Amino acid sequence: MEKVLLKNMENPNSADINEYKKIGGYKNIPKAFEFQPKEIIEEVKLSGLRGRGGAGFPVAMKWTFASAYPNFPKYLLCNADEGEPGTFKDRPILEKNPHLLIEGMVISGYAIGAEYGYIYLRGEYPHAKDVLNKAIAQAYDNGLLGDNIFNKGVRFHLTVHQGAGAYICGEETALIESLEGDKGQPRIKPPFPVNVGAFSKPTVVNNVETLSNVPYIIEVGSEAYSKIGSQECPGPKLYCVSGHVEKPGVYELPMGTVLRDIIYMHCGGIKGGKRLKAVIPGGATTPILPAEKIDCPMDFVNMPKHGSMLGSGAIIVMDESVCLVKVCYRILKFLEHESCGKCTPCREGTGWLRSILGRIENGEGAEGDIDLLLSVSGNMAGKTFCPLGDGAASVTQNFIKHFRNEFEEHIKRAKCVMRNE
Amino acid sequence: MFNETVLKEIKQISGKYPTTRAALLPALYVAQREFGHLGADAYEAVSDVLGVPKAIARGVGTFYAMYKHKPMGRHIVQLCTNVSCMILGAEKLSDFLKNKYGLEPGGITPDGRFSLVIMECIGACGTAPAMLVNDDFYENLTEKYIEEILEKYK
Amino acid sequence: MITININGKEIKLEKSVTVLEAAKAAGIKIPTLCWHEQLGQYGGCRLCLVEIEKIPKLQTACTLMVTEGMVIRTETEQTAEARRGMLEFLLINHPLDCPICDKAGECELQDLVEKYGAISGRFREKKRKIPESFADPLIVRNMERCVMCTRCVRMCEGVQGASAIGVIDRGGHSHIEPFSGGRYDCEYCGNCISVCPVGAIMSRMHKHSYRPWQVTGKTETICPYCGVGCTLVLQVRDNTIKRVIPRIGSPVNNGLLCSRGRFGYEFVGSKERLTTPLIRKNGVLEEATWEEAISLVANKLSDIKAKSGSDAIAGIASPRCTNEDNYVFQKFMRTTIGTNNIDSTARMGFAGAQAFMENIFGQGATANIISGLANSDTVLVVGGDPTTANPIFGLQVRACSRKGGNILTVGQMKGLEYFNPVKADPFLYTEEVLLEGIVTALIGKKGLPGANLTLEAKIKDINTSLDDVEKKCGVPAKELARFVDILAASATPALLIGKEIVQSSGASYKLLLLSAINYLANGRIYLLSERSNEQGLLDMGCAPDLLPGYRPVASAEFRKRYETLWDTKLNEKTGLTIFEMMDAASRGSLKALYVMGENPAFNLPNSSAAATALRNLEFLVVQDIFLTETAKLADVVLPALSWAEKDGTFTNMERRIQRVRKAVNRGGMEDWRIISDISKNMGVKLNYADTEKVFHEIAAVSPLHRNLTYEDIEDGHAIYPYKGEPLRDVMEEILTSKGKAARSTGKLYLRIERPLFHSGTLSTKAPALVKIYSRAVARISAETAASLSLDEGDIVRITTKAGAIELPVSIDKAADSSTVMLTNNFEGQGAYSLMEYTIDPVTKTPVLEGVEAKIVKMTGT
Numbered sequence A: 001m002e003k004v005l006l007k008n009m010e011n012p013n014s015a016d017i018n019e020y021k022k023i024g025g026y027k028n029i030p031k032a033f034e035f036q037p038k039e040i041i042e043e044v045k046l047s048g049l050r051g052r053g054g055a056g057f058p059v060a061m062k063w064t065f066a067s068a069y070p071n072f073p074k075y076l077l078c079n080a081d082e083g084e085p086g087t088f089k090d091r092p093i094l095e096k097n098p099h100l101l102i103e104g105m106v107i108s109g110y111a112i113g114a115e116y117g118y119i120y121l122r123g124e125y126p127h128a129k130d131v132l133n134k135a136i137a138q139a140y141d142n143g144l145l146g147d148n149i150f151n152k153g154v155r156f157h158l159t160v161h162q163g164a165g166a167y168i169c170g171e172e173t174a175l176i177e178s179l180e181g182d183k184g185q186p187r188i189k190p191p192f193p194v195n196v197g198a199f200s201k202p203t204v205v206n207n208v209e210t211l212s213n214v215p216y217i218i219e220v221g222s223e224a225y226s227k228i229g230s231q232e233c234p235g236p237k238l239y240c241v242s243g244h245v246e247k248p249g250v251y252e253l254p255m256g257t258v259l260r261d262i263i264y265m266h267c268g269g270i271k272g273g274k275r276l277k278a279v280i281p282g283g284a285t286t287p288i289l290p291a292e293k294i295d296c297p298m299d300f301v302n303m304p305k306h307g308s309m310l311g312s313g314a315i316i317v318m319d320e321s322v323c324l325v326k327v328c329y330r331i332l333k334f335l336e337h338e339s340c341g342k343c344t345p346c347r348e349g350t351g352w353l354r355s356i357l358g359r360i361e362n363g364e365g366a367e368g369d370i371d372l373l374l375s376v377s378g379n380m381a382g383k384t385f386c387p388l389g390d391g392a393a394s395v396t397q398n399f400i401k402h403f404r405n406e407f408e409e410h411i412k413r414a415k416c417v418m419r420n421e
Numbered sequence B: 001m002f003n004e005t006v007l008k009e010i011k012q013i014s015g016k017y018p019t020t021r022a023a024l025l026p027a028l029y030v031a032q033r034e035f036g037h038l039g040a041d042a043y044e045a046v047s048d049v050l051g052v053p054k055a056i057a058r059g060v061g062t063f064y065a066m067y068k069h070k071p072m073g074r075h076i077v078q079l080c081t082n083v084s085c086m087i088l089g090a091e092k093l094s095d096f097l098k099n100k101y102g103l104e105p106g107g108i109t110p111d112g113r114f115s116l117v118i119m120e121c122i123g124a125c126g127t128a129p130a131m132l133v134n135d136d137f138y139e140n141l142t143e144k145y146i147e148e149i150l151e152k153y154k
Numbered sequence C: 001m002i003t004i005n006i007n008g009k010e011i012k013l014e015k016s017v018t019v020l021e022a023a024k025a026a027g028i029k030i031p032t033l034c035w036h037e038q039l040g041q042y043g044g045c046r047l048c049l050v051e052i053e054k055i056p057k058l059q060t061a062c063t064l065m066v067t068e069g070m071v072i073r074t075e076t077e078q079t080a081e082a083r084r085g086m087l088e089f090l091l092i093n094h095p096l097d098c099p100i101c102d103k104a105g106e107c108e109l110q111d112l113v114e115k116y117g118a119i120s121g122r123f124r125e126k127k128r129k130i131p132e133s134f135a136d137p138l139i140v141r142n143m144e145r146c147v148m149c150t151r152c153v154r155m156c157e158g159v160q161g162a163s164a165i166g167v168i169d170r171g172g173h174s175h176i177e178p179f180s181g182g183r184y185d186c187e188y189c190g191n192c193i194s195v196c197p198v199g200a201i202m203s204r205m206h207k208h209s210y211r212p213w214q215v216t217g218k219t220e221t222i223c224p225y226c227g228v229g230c231t232l233v234l235q236v237r238d239n240t241i242k243r244v245i246p247r248i249g250s251p252v253n254n255g256l257l258c259s260r261g262r263f264g265y266e267f268v269g270s271k272e273r274l275t276t277p278l279i280r281k282n283g284v285l286e287e288a289t290w291e292e293a294i295s296l297v298a299n300k301l302s303d304i305k306a307k308s309g310s311d312a313i314a315g316i317a318s319p320r321c322t323n324e325d326n327y328v329f330q331k332f333m334r335t336t337i338g339t340n341n342i343d344s345t346a347r348m349g350f351a352g353a354q355a356f357m358e359n360i361f362g363q364g365a366t367a368n369i370i371s372g373l374a375n376s377d378t379v380l381v382v383g384g385d386p387t388t389a390n391p392i393f394g395l396q397v398r399a400c401s402r403k404g405g406n407i408l409t410v411g412q413m414k415g416l417e418y419f420n421p422v423k424a425d426p427f428l429y430t431e432e433v434l435l436e437g438i439v440t441a442l443i444g445k446k447g448l449p450g451a452n453l454t455l456e457a458k459i460k461d462i463n464t465s466l467d468d469v470e471k472k473c474g475v476p477a478k479e480l481a482r483f484v485d486i487l488a489a490s491a492t493p494a495l496l497i498g499k500e501i502v503q504s505s506g507a508s509y510k511l512l513l514l515s516a517i518n519y520l521a522n523g524r525i526y527l528l529s530e531r532s533n534e535q536g537l538l539d540m541g542c543a544p545d546l547l548p549g550y551r552p553v554a555s556a557e558f559r560k561r562y563e564t565l566w567d568t569k570l571n572e573k574t575g576l577t578i579f580e581m582m583d584a585a586s587r588g589s590l591k592a593l594y595v596m597g598e599n600p601a602f603n604l605p606n607s608s609a610a611a612t613a614l615r616n617l618e619f620l621v622v623q624d625i626f627l628t629e630t631a632k633l634a635d636v637v638l639p640a641l642s643w644a645e646k647d648g649t650f651t652n653m654e655r656r657i658q659r660v661r662k663a664v665n666r667g668g669m670e671d672w673r674i675i676s677d678i679s680k681n682m683g684v685k686l687n688y689a690d691t692e693k694v695f696h697e698i699a700a701v702s703p704l705h706r707n708l709t710y711e712d713i714e715d716g717h718a719i720y721p722y723k724g725e726p727l728r729d730v731m732e733e734i735l736t737s738k739g740k741a742a743r744s745t746g747k748l749y750l751r752i753e754r755p756l757f758h759s760g761t762l763s764t765k766a767p768a769l770v771k772i773y774s775r776a777v778a779r780i781s782a783e784t785a786a787s788l789s790l791d792e793g794d795i796v797r798i799t800t801k802a803g804a805i806e807l808p809v810s811i812d813k814a815a816d817s818s819t820v821m822l823t824n825n826f827e828g829q830g831a832y833s834l835m836e837y838t839i840d841p842v843t844k845t846p847v848l849e850g851v852e853a854k855i856v857k858m859t860g861t
């Protein structure tokens, strides 16, 4: 498959506008401007593009709502918060291919009727911030951003907004709060951002990777685009693989590539020839899969059928040496740290789960602790304000579901069974 | 209070947003740079420029992990210990930092050179374990490599 | 029309509301913690989870909007289990200290646990420990008990607009504290206390002194402090006020209070209260019996009347006393004594301004509804910060801004600083030019409407360009142009006028300009009113020229009507104003003065001169609850009852008549009863069985109050003229006199500060308010401080022509460098004692402008 998102990555100057132009960059903006905004939305709809931020929401649908809502100005926000543990797929685009994103945002902004764009960049990516700011400055110099792009009367301004270390700001309404200068706590929906979003105006939030697909759709047309990947979820996908594989990294593959193939064909299999124990396929908060359940096509539609989720496509591979109680504990510790504190079950529940898991891992678990974990997570599941708290419940439930034995052993033997003494 | 140059910088930042309030996060970064960490004086300064009540500014500031609320070393070592880094040995590295440099999470070395912050995922999982020193990424860490890296920061 | 089904009950709704509201309308209670009537939805506590048919997950009733055909179940096994789960989460870190928690009995968490039961004992780890914070003198915080509903924070930011507290940190570490982390640097409204569902934020005033269920009386009454007239509920135990709380749904303050209203009640039980009458014997005040005191007063007044005539006697009425007290008092002066010499400190501004405005606009010019202000599209504030003078009214200004309205300010208004005011801040004493500029620009933009020709005749030739304003006032023409544009484009502007304008030089001319602005912009006027019954006292006829209901004494026709009603012969001579009384006293033509609930020796400008005048009287009677500066000079002191000890009515600044009710018992007599006793001793019967009877007579006499009864007043919506006749429609010629703008650069001028926590004498007898604001300070600018090498807290001597006092300085970086600000609240340190004044020829209001002050640093302190 031709590289769409990771094109030209080997070029050390790939972030420079001239290098980007050399490989055909920015041609799709004038091409897009030949069409009516509505036609572009239609094209994106036909392409079948779904959001790459985790939820897989059809992109054209969001765009239609926002463009139809009669309130101005409108905003396009790029979600570059990439906080889901295990995820590092947006970073190469941000650091090495920023113009692809800018091009995508100009076209998307035009389609929606958004005159202002912000890239909400996580604070942990200081390098990306410099790269983006430089790229944006170049784009302004080249008339690709501003009040009258390509003399077509199209106006689009773009600013990088740096987050400050809060995973929840990846959630789109929390992101908006944070952009507005508030704590990143999710908002009540409805109203949805497409109607009342940033600064109370219609707002579209899309992931970096999502927006970076747009120029290509314009370039080759929806028909050709939709032939890539799986039928329900077409297009290229960035899978970022970490953990115990020979060749970890970001892979651009057709959507729907089977998880086993990613691990064994593309990433060279398990590191050091060890045995695979489990995989977290879509970022730390997606349900864990035991080694025998990895024959699943990695897309938004098929993963749920196989008991997990595509999430951000962050594949964490764990070999036989890994203690899963500890991993579960670490994820809960993360979620406890990141809980925004707005709703009761998440604020109190994540910490409680973490502490029970901690004592089990430390060999201080008691009989009944597993049931307690299930009961507490049951009291959270489906009752939290946003998916973060739900995720905490689901992580706990899924680890126990697949590896209950390991938890029981920890309790029975009053120590971590995976630790070498 | 900020000096004129900084005031201008913040004014310029806030010009990029439809409301001055939206400049709060960037302004807090500026304040952190100017004051070293966000104490009462830093919040008061930000409150004065942006017209955001100081209790609100402080509430927002303390929500985010990257704003520091106590004095930090000259260089901040930010070690990731989230899942991918953890399973590839980040904890050992954290022990190493403690034993070799006396660096404990949240602490500061007696010479004021380093502070250690334990990070959630920093997006370098493919090259784990990883850390940031100030704004620089370091990946595929080993104890030896860490020694080399820290040498560069005086 | 939407039809839904809740718990099997079919319900029809006009429009879509939340499930919670729909259930409430159907009489079904859904448990909530974070939701609050005044604060709306938040969705955080997750206690309101309900089952909705066809939606798999439980939904929060407080956020979900109903849709046609929705089937809702609020109490099922599933919802109960979910709620028990939430309660368990809330309790794992909550201390089980209900037995010693003052909230027990009115704790929403406790009630919920009682209803749903709690799962307990499953949390084996250590509870979160956060020590209780007593860093603040009035508010105690116990964050272990906090359930993070954030009601307090939302109240503080979203309603009160003080934004003094915030949620610090996040997740499980979240906790609520003021900016300092310890002491509150806030407006001390205490509204956070009101909304806290648990015992996390509480008042220290009654800590461990009683339990909510031990309250023996709950009396709804009106606040004794300012002219807003907030409803208070006084909770009493052992005949002592234990706590003051607001009531949601009350017409003016709807569940909100300010610091004075909430914390300022302790003066009632003060040990300094007067208990027995005092009579001066051999130069000292000695305790006496009521009989002695009353017959002495009656005899003395009769003597003086016989010897020197009725007009040698005068009375000062009280803006802190009820309508009934004031009515009886003026009737006593007019009938028993036979003089129109009755006035009050309303002459310091409110009376003059009101009369002036009404002369221009006719009746009702200043009777606009307080709660309506928030709906204005623009609010223009001049001459005083409403957020300190009338705090609850100030909240309406903030609410207006929050709703998207424009706030325009002339002069500094600290309490509005965070509400995006468009400011015109002229040099000291140059408001006149600024206002002229606004009038000129408005005429230029909108033309003269042609409706009020008398007014137009006075303003049509004003011609002050924005450039002139820039030159003379220092307000950039561009900024003022924006200011005027906003005003001109407003459809429903409101104009708020504070005392500083009315007490300035050329006040009448400035009031004319403000009237013109109001007229040209088609606005509504609000006059800030500092005392609780300033309006009512004027309504009752406590003015030298006006009979009850504002009927002029000078009119024979009106006099005749009152003579019939009162069965007496009225003096036709207009009486003396309060300032004229002081002059007459020092000249010796005034022999006797009867002061009811007022403290002229402290509250009048150049108060030391006033004190001298009072000393010159042959006979001074003071009726008060404290031995005030004035009472100390009296020949007879009569102890009165405070507002909490008596019945009656107050009339607030929007002319809403409200019931004051007795909450505690105290021996002694109400002001009106003392007066009628004296009158009886003088041979004129002013007999009333109770205040309702007095009011009955008021309703018969005052055309404004015609036929009004206590019953009508009961519901809180009696705004006059309720059933009565309109005020009057007589327009007199509009007289004005211009000011002199007396200011030279490099000089310091003394100005009165009106702090939020104090107003007059009363508040300084309330220990809680003294704790927050404990002493007088001289507020100066950083510039002044630097030029005099002064540091915060240095003691300085401030000297004016009228006198000198020593005070610590407080440096305020935002202060005007040509002023020194003093409050008038603390005994022996009153700012008024330093104020020389002249009287505005038109409004008869004192001009407190251009008082030069010198500051010298005191060494060795």
Ligand SMILES: Cc1cc2nc3c(=O)[nH]c(=O)nc-3n(C[C@H](O)[C@H](O)[C@H](O)COP(=O)(O)O)c2cc1C
Binding pocket: A050, A051, A052, A053, A054, A055, A056, A057, A059, A079, A080, A081, A082, A083, A084, A167, A168, A169, A170, A171, A172, A173, A205, A206, A207, A208, A210, A211, A386, A387, A388
């Ligand atoms: C807790 C939480 C964290 C999230 N973090 C991210 C993130 O880091 N990056 C991202 O693009 N989307 C994230 N999302 C998804 C966003 O809410 C949103 O769906 C996405 O930005 C939409 O963009 P898309 O339609 O292009 O996927 C997160 C969602 C939740 C609930």
Ligand code: SF4
Binding pocket: A168, A186, A338, A339, A340, A341, A342, A343, A344, A346, A347, A384, A385, A386, A387, A388, A389, A390
């Ligand atoms: S589930 Fe609740 S507390 Fe957790 S992050 Fe979402 S809103 Fe915040």
Ligand code: FES
Binding pocket: C031, C032, C033, C034, C035, C042, C043, C044, C045, C046, C047, C048, C049, C060, C061, C062, C063
């Ligand atoms: S009342 Fe609905 S979530 Fe708190």
